[in-house]
Amino acid sequence: MITGIYQWIKNIAFYMILITAVMNLIPNNNYKKYINLFTGIVMIILVISPISKLLGASTRLDSNFIKNIYNQEIVNLKVDAYQISDTSSSKLLEEYKNEISNQIEEIVNKEGYFVVKSKIVMNEDRESDNYGNLEGIQVVLSTQEKKNQKILVDKIQIGQKQFENPEEISVKNVIDDFYNVGLDNINVSIQR
Structure with missing residues (x-):
């Protein structure tokens, strides 16, 4: 002790x-x-x-503690477009996207999946009040860890409706609980 x-x-x-x-x-x-x-x-x-x-x-x-830290970080890290040059601003956004991708990988690994591909969508309009805000997340997952293999499978569409399996919905809910982006802005595909 x-x-x-x-x-x-x-x-x-x-x-x-x-x-x-x-x-x-x-x-x-x-x-x-x-x-x-x-x-x-x-x-x-x-x-x-x-x-x-x-x-x-x-x-x-505690996930609520981490969520609150993330939300506070978003509030505190509003990028001032007039103080940072264009190059620095775009590099900062890329690093921010990479960090979010890494966090998503940790989140889905805890759920038992592996990230094949992820895309983070952020507001990159420097004139917007929401510049730098997270707007969407697209993730392709696999049940097995695959190295250097990218296979993209579109969602099954019958008519105009799209169907997601319960595992995809579960992962979307976990990501939405953490980032609070909205389920419509999160796209998850699980490969078998």
């Missing part, structure tokens, strides 16, 4: 020293608020990790 507390304090101290060094090396103040947000989230996780272990929740954080 004492060694666990010692390790916990040591981790926090090491993290604080590392973050102080990183913050002093950043030349541009425009990115400091984003780095502060990220490092603050990591610090919260470091601080509450022993508590979650005691409560038996060390394998998975």
